[in-house]
Each structure stands twice: as structure tokens, then as C-alpha cells.
Amino acid sequence: MAISSSCPTVKAVNSRWTSPSPSPVSKFAVFRRPSLLPELRYTPNVRLTATNALRTAEQATLAEEDHKFSTAGSDEDDSALLPKPRILVAEKLGEAGVNLLREFGDVDCSYDLSPEDLKKKVAESDALIVRSGTKVTREVFEAAKGRLKVVGRAGVGIDNVDLQAATEYGCLVVNAPTANTVAAAEHGIALLAGMARNIAQADASIKAGKWERSKYVGVSLVGKTLAVMGFGKVGTEVARRAKGLGMNVISHDPYAPADRARALGVELVSFDKAIATADFISLHMPLTPATKKVFNDETFSKMKKGVRLVNVARGGVIDEDALVRALDAGIVAQAALDVFCVEPPSKDSKLIQHENVTVTPHLGASTKEAQEGVAIEIAEAVSGALRGELSATAVNAPMVSPEVLSELAPYIVLAEKLGRLAVQLVSGGKGVQSIKVVYRSARDRDDLDTRLLRAMITKGIIEPISDSFVNLVNADFIAKQKGLRISEERMVVDSSPEYPVDSIQVQISNVESSFAGAVSDGGAISIEGKVKYGVPHLTCVGSFGVDVSLEGNLILCRQVDQPGMIGQVGNILGEQNVNVSFMSVGRTVVRKQAIMAIGVDEEPDKKTLERIGGVSAVEEFVFLKL
Ligand SMILES: NC(=O)c1ccc[n+]([C@@H]2O[C@H](COP(=O)([O-])OP(=O)(O)OC[C@H]3O[C@@H](n4cnc5c(N)ncnc54)[C@H](O)[C@@H]3O)[C@@H](O)[C@H]2O)c1
Numbered sequence: 367m368a369i370s371s372s373c374p375t376v377k378a379v380n381s382r383w384t385s386p387s388p389s390p391v392s393k394f395a396v397f398r399r400p401s402l403l404p405e406l407r408y409t410p411n412v413r414l415t416a417t418n419a420l421r422t423a424e425q426a427t428l429a430e431e432d433h434k435f436s437t438a439g440s441d442e443d444d445s446a447l448l449p450k451p452r453i454l455v456a457e458k459l460g461e462a463g464v465n466l467l468r469e470f471g472d473v474d475c476s477y478d479l480s481p482e483d484l485k486k487k488v489a490e491s492d493a494l495i496v497r498s499g500t501k502v503t504r505e506v507f508e509a510a511k512g513r514l515k516v517v518g519r520a521g522v523g524i525d526n527v528d529l530q531a532a533t534e535y536g537c538l539v540v541n542a543p544t545a546n547t548v549a550a551a552e553h554g555i556a557l558l559a560g561m562a563r564n565i566a567q568a569d570a571s572i573k574a575g576k577w578e579r580s581k582y583v584g585v586s587l588v589g590k591t592l593a594v595m596g597f598g599k600v601g602t603e604v605a606r607r608a609k610g611l612g613m614n615v616i617s618h619d620p621y622a623p624a625d626r627a628r629a630l631g632v633e634l635v636s637f638d639k640a641i642a643t644a645d646f647i648s649l650h651m652p653l654t655p656a657t658k659k660v661f662n663d664e665t666f667s668k669m670k671k672g673v674r675l676v677n678v679a680r681g682g683v684i685d686e687d688a689l690v691r692a693l694d695a696g697i698v699a700q701a702a703l704d705v706f707c708v709e710p711p712s713k714d715s716k717l718i719q720h721e722n723v724t725v726t727p728h729l730g731a732s733t734k735e736a737q738e739g740v741a742i743e744i745a746e747a748v749s750g751a752l753r754g755e756l757s758a759t760a761v762n763a764p765m766v767s768p769e770v771l772s773e774l775a776p777y778i779v780l781a782e783k784l785g786r787l788a789v790q791l792v793s794g795g796k797g798v799q800s801i802k803v804v805y806r807s808a809r810d811r812d813d814l815d816t817r818l819l820r821a822m823i824t825k826g827i828i829e830p831i832s833d834s835f836v837n838l839v840n841a842d843f844i845a846k847q848k849g850l851r852i853s854e855e856r857m858v859v860d861s862s863p864e865y866p867v868d869s870i871q872v873q874i875s876n877v878e879s880s881f882a883g884a885v886s887d888g889g890a891i892s893i894e895g896k897v898k899y900g901v902p903h904l905t906c907v908g909s910f911g912v913d914v915s916l917e918g919n920l921i922l923c924r925q926v927d928q929p930g931m932i933g934q935v936g937n938i939l940g941e942q943n944v945n946v947s948f949m950s951v952g953r954t955v956v957r958k959q960a961i962m963a964i965g966v967d968e969e970p971d972k973k974t975l976e977r978i979g980g981v982s983a984v985e986e987f988v989f990l991k992l
Pocket residue numbers: 522523524543546547550595596597598599600601618619620621622650651652653656657678679680704705728729730731732
């Protein structure tokens with residue numbers, strides 16, 4: 367069913383005071399695309415703290431325009447003396463990536479840092495880049511004291527980064543998920559084939575002066591069944607290569623689409639079937655609470671006797687003591703391992719020293735090609751994030767395509783401003799818990815990603831009433847922490863599907879309001895806004911329709927609908943040299959009640975506001991900062 371806006375249209379507007387809707391041309395010209403992660407973006411001369419993170423997305427964009435980063439070779443480079451963002455590279459990164467980072471920031475390549483030194487350095491860094499060898503713990507985020515905006519993982523696995531802590535601190539985590547896929551798959555195949563033919567053992571034997579041809583008789587791969595555990599990027603490439611070697615490939619992956627497996631001639635099976643059927647098992651799942659030590663005494667006992675195991679995923683998915691027992695019992699004939707529970711593993715670990723075990727020191731991603739690729743991928747993701755852009759490889763924030771981002775940009779500004787306005791209408795800003803957001807849109811339900819809008823509404827609501835800073839990364843977390851329940855509703859309207867959203871309405875229920883006129887018939891504080899010609903507008907307050915551009919500050923007055931009101935209030939403001947930018951009057955019943963929404967450039971002093979309150983027909987008024 368098509369539903370129109372909940373507010374009546376605006377009537378009886380005194381043209382002397384009402385700014386006409388801006389012309390499409392002029393308003394498009396001034397509109398700037400907001401940064402979605404304004405707190406993440408490094409702004410020269412301004413240390414990003416919880417306080418200055420209060421900037422709105424729009425302000426942040428203006429700041430960006432005013433302070434361009436110095437970019438080598440840029441014609442517009444008028445800021446060579448401005449400080450650049452500091453990027454700490456804590457593990458060896460391909461040169462191409464380091465060079466890219468140097469064009470953008472001050473790069474400190476400090477490898478093998480102790481945990482203490484890492485903590486000291488992050489307190490002076492805007493971004494940190496690591497591989498798998500650095501533990502980015504909660505203590506690291508604490509030590510950063512809000513300065514660290516981005517952690518870049520130059521590779522796939524993010525099990526060495528405390529994602530929960532990163533999210534709580536509003537620090538974006540990005541990874542480089544694609545550039546080392548083939549390298550890891552090739553290493554898996556190399557270990558598989560090398561293990562089957564005892565290459566490492568035979569090599570060591572010859573170097574020890576022996577010639578043991580019968581001892582190192584191997585097993586063939588062709589016709590054998592390989593179970594690929596985890597049919598993601600690496601698992602798929604391993605499967606493709608194993609098929610080429612004539613193996614029968616099955617896979618277990620609870621989340622993999624069957625058609626992708628089928629297209630490669632791979633059968634997706636249950637965990638138990640995979641391990642019970644396979645002659646070779648190759649591990650390619652991430653280390654998560656669900657996969658930790660999933661290969662243990664119990665699961666080894668279900669395997670075919672004489673199975674051979676390859677692990678280029680993460681050491682932690684195997685209970686290493688159980689693997690030693692399975693090797694000793696002959697359940698596992700051989701294992702080839704690139705990754706370990708603790709890296710580097712202890713030299714005298716029974717597992718490492720086991721004669722049927724081949725090991726490499728976490729070399730899966732270590733090809734020249736992969737390392738260059740990963741370095742470029744992470745350098746681009748980190749510098750993009752420092753510019754306030756959303757990364758396509760964000761691990762703890764919504765990933766949004768540039769097209770969607772650009773389309774949603776003005777609505778994101780609107781969303782934050784509506785949140786900010788709504789919460790200022792709550793008496794004392796107290797007791798805010800239940801928030802409902804209604805998006806009216808002509809688009810299909812699936813065609814509107816509201817995560818960004820919700821995050822910005824959350825930011826707008828929380829920041830004026832607390833000292834938390836909120837961004838896209840931590841919005842949901844902070845909302846939950848503060849006990850906010852934010853529900854969303856989509857309504858289909860008969861407008862143009864060319865625009866993603868027709869209007870956004872924010873309702874806060876079960877609270878006292880400082881402005882009764884903002885309370886709708888349902889009892890909730892309710893405001894609604896639209897984007898007009900690219901500019902956010904307030905279009906509804908409670909049950910009153912208004913139409914003011916959301917710029918500067920706003921005075922809302924509820925008064926008896928009678929002639930001369932605009933003049934009286936306008937004169938008071940004028941006498942105090944407060945410039946009125948927009949004004950709009952909305953009413954429900956003629957000559958009964960009306961609301962005046964007055965946009966002002968300056969903040970009127972207390973006396974001026976009291977004079978407005980003293981106008982006889984004014985029943986209540988409120989001053990709101992946008
Ligand atoms: N040794 C190395 O140097 C090296 C290099 C690259 C990747 N890796 C590791 O390899 C693993 C795979 O990397 P990727 O790029 O293919 O990641 P990916 O995200 O593309 O694939 C992982 C797959 O595992 C699946 N999965 C999740 N839980 C599972 C479970 N319980 N059982 C089975 N499958 C499950 C997922 O659905 C996904 O399809 C990661 O652990 C990564 O860290 C290691």
C-alpha cells in the first residue's frame with residue numbers, strides 16, 4: 367500500500383520570512399559529499415579526539431576541503447608544511463605498498479616491536495599495519511587513547527586483532543583479503559604433493575649423507591579423495607588445482623553456496639562425512655570460536671586410518687597434542703603444517719620434531735607477487751579510511767559500494783541531523799531508550815541499505831547527551847551499551863524510485879519532551895525530514911508540517927495561529943542582530959495552533975530567547991543546535 371508523509375503540508379507561510387526552496391543548481395553546487403567516517407579521517411593540525419569527533423559529517427567534509435593533505439605531485443599541493451597522518455607499519459610490507467603510504471602519510475616502519483613498544487607507538491599513530499605476527503590486543507587500543515583510527519591487516523586472517531575492542535574504540539579494521547589467495551593455495555598444493563612424496567624428509571636424508579630410496583616411497587594423489595575444509599577463496603583454488611591433479615574433491619563449508627562447488631565438480635558434504643571419507647584433508651577455514659580445536663581426539667578418531675593432513679589456515683583449528691597422539695597411533699599418517707597454535711612454535715615441540723610431520727614457517731602468503739599485491743591492497747584501504755572513505759574490505763563496519771555511498775550521502779547528513787534534533791527535544795536528554803526510525807521510500811525493500819542511516823541517527827542521538835563518540839564502526843555497539851533500542855520500519859510511498867529515500871522520521875517514545883508541539887498523536891517525540899535538491903530539510907515536527915533547511919541553528923515556537931507572529935519574533939531576533947536564514951509556519955487547524963520553525967545563523971542570547979518566550983501568543987519555544 368502506498369503511504370504518504372505523516373505530516374500535513376505546510377500552509378500560511380509569510381513570504382517575507384520564508385526562504386524559497388533553493389534552486390537545484392545553486393544547492394547542488396554547494397553540497398559536498400560527507401565523510402562517513404569523519405572521526406577516522408586524519409585532519410592536519412587537528413588531533414582527532416572524542417571531543418573534535420563531535421563534528422558532523424558535513425563539517426568534517428568542509429574541514430577536508432579546507433585542509434587538503436599534501437600529495438606528491440599534486441597541483442593543488444598548498445599544504446606541504448601540514449603534518450601528515452602517522453602510519454605505523456609493524457611488520458614487513460611490500461615496497462610498493464610502503465611507497466603508496468609514503469605519498470599520503472608519515473610512515474614509520476618499525477618491525478619486531480615488543481608489546482610495550484607497540485603500545486607506545488600506537489599512541490602517536492593514526493594507523494597501524496600488521497601481518498599475522500603482531501597481536502593487536504585490547505591493551506593496544508587502550509594505549510592508543512583514541513588516536514588510532516585504522517588497523518590494516520596486510521593479509522586475510524584477522525584472528526590476531528581484537529575486533530571487539532577495535533569496534534568499541536571506534537577503530538576501523540580493514541584487511542587485504544584477495545591478493546594472497548593464490549599464493550596460499552599454491553603453498554597448500556606444494557605441501558600436499560611434497561608430503562605425499564616425502565620431499566622434505568628425503569632432502570634432509572641426502573644432506574645427512576644417506577641414500578634411502580625404499581624408506582621414502584610415497585603415495586599417489588591421483589584418484590584419491592581430498593576433503594577441503596572451508597570452501598572460501600583459498601579452499602576453492604586448492605580444489606581447482608587438486609582436480610587438475612586427478613583427485614576426487616569433496617568439501618565441507620556450512621556457508622558455501624552449493625552451485626559454486628558444483629560448478630567445480632566438488633561435492634559439499636557434512637563435517638563428519640568429509641573427515642571419514644578423505645584420504646587427504648586440507649584446512650582452509652578461519653580461526654573462530656566455532657573452529658578452534660575442531661580437529662581434536664574425537665574428530666581424529668572418526669578419520670580414515672592413514673589420512674594425510676595439510677594446514678595452511680590457522681594452527682588454532684587443530685588441537686596439536688591430539689594431532690601428535692593421532693600421528694603416533696597411525697590415524698594420521700602424515701601432516702604438513704604451515705601454521706601453528708603459537709608462532710614460532712617451540713623448537714622441541716613433539717609435533718614439529720615428529721618424523722611424519724613437514725613444517726614451514728607460515729609461508730602461505732609469502733611469494734613476491736602476493737606480498738606486493740597485499741601491500742598495495744592494504745595501503746589503499748588504509749589511506750582511503752584515513753581520508754574518511756568506507757573501505758570495501760572493512761571487517762568491522764558495513765561495506766558499501768561507492769555508488770550506494772554517493773547516492774546516500776545527503777541522506778546520511780539528514781539522518782545525523784534528525785537524530786541530533788530529536789534528542790534535543792527530550793526533556794534534559796534523559797531516559798532515551800526507545801527509538802523508532804521510519805524510512806519512506808518508493809524503492810523495493812531490499813533496495814535500501816539503512817545501516818549507514820541508522821548509524822548516523824544513532825550518532826546524532828547519542829553524542830549530544832554523552833561523551834561517547836560514535837561512528838559507523840561503533841554505532842551499534844554504543845547504542846547497545848547505552849540501552850538504546852532502535853527499531854526500523856520501511857514504508858512504501860508513491861514517489862520517485864530515482865531517490866533512495868523519500869523521508870526519514872525519527873520517533874523517541876516513553877520520554878518527557880521539552881517542547882510539547884513535537885509530540886505526535888501517538889505520544890512519541892516525532893520529527894521528519896527530507897532531502898530537497900540535495901539539502902536536508904526538516905519537514906515535520908510532531909503533527910505540524912514545516913519546511914526549513916537544516917543548517918545553522920533552529921528555534922521552534924508553538925503559538926496561537928494569528929496574524930503578526932512572524933513579524934514579532936523576527937523583530938526580536940533582528941534587534942539582536944541574529945540573522946534568520948529560513949522560516950516556515952505549519953499548523954493543524956487554522957487560527958488554532960501553529961508552529962514556527964526559524965533557522966538562525968547565530969545563537970541568540972538568553973535574554974533574546976526569553977523575549978521570544980514572552981510574546982503573548984507564544985505558548986512554548988525551544989532553541990536547537992543542528
Ligand atoms: N598460511 C597462510 O599464509 C595463509 C594465507 C592466506 C590465508 N590463510 C588462511 O586461510 C584461511 C582461509 O582464507 P580465505 O582467504 O580462503 O578465507 P575465506 O573467508 O575466503 O574462506 C574461509 C571459508 O571458511 C568457511 N568456514 C567458516 N567456518 C567454517 C567451518 N566451521 N567449517 C568449514 N568452513 C568454514 C567460510 O564459509 C569461508 O567460505 C584463513 O584462516 C586465512 O587466515 C593462510
